[in-house]
Amino acid sequence: MRLKLPLHKYDEAGRVKPPWLLFVCLCFLARGIVVFIASLSFRQDGGLLLSIFYPVKSQFYLSLFTAIPAILTLFFLGFRERIWKAQLGMCYLSLPIVLAYLLISDLLIQLYILRAQHFAFAWPTALTLCCVLLLGWYLVTSKHMRIMLADWRLNS
Template sequence: MIRIFPLHHYTQSGNLKPPIYFYISLIFLARTWVLFIISAASRSSGSSLLGLFYPDRHNFYLGLISGSIALILFILAGRNHDKYQWVSKLWQIGYYLLIINIAFDFLLQLHVLQLQHFQYSLSASIQLVSIIWIALYTLKSEHLKMCFVRKTLKEEK
């Protein structure tokens, strides 16, 4: 069934824009990249800042790998997907990549909790609640699912 959204939800090329919560979710999923950029911008205290949030460098590198998918989706979200065929095909599988990214981030957070022997931590609790909310939002949002669908002229005929 085709769902019609209000006109302001579409780009000028006729494609559905991703909702604002999609961008907030991507920023959360790419939080290691955000921290890396902030630490690179502050040269003098960059390594101490990374050491504060990621005492184990292994978790930092896993966070960068996990956030790579979100970073790619963030870059692709602002592009005209009809201009290049490879961008359009990558965008169409973006929903599944997002679900994989959410699952990987959730497992990564469980791994970090396991390393801490499941001790209570406010930051870990906030991250777990956030990733569960993002997972529920991603699975339930029809608007988000529909923005990854691209219809070409051949499909419409």
């Protein structure tokens, strides 16, 4: 049997490991929590960092709808060996739906922020929107993701 990916992309059980860009994507989608934690570390004005990324507080609260599922997905991917050993691997069948929800909701939040700024150009918003589109393009076209999802479907 010929392997579809290089050997280092498989774990000890013979399952395809998630690509490292998936972890980067999920960390990026969890940036609301990361920005919140970083703003807590500033002694002078923690709200300044939040206002750079989220000019209106309601936009920050909306970003938590994306950040919390992204953190939970990171935990599920991090503990995948324990989940496979507990015979709960079928919970990974919903991974494409969760990723689609995360990307679409983050894209909608960014468009909402742009609309609130009256479509005025701002670097943080432009970079965030560009990164969301690039990560979405990667997840849709990634050969590694397609092979991983097919392999995990077979093993569940």
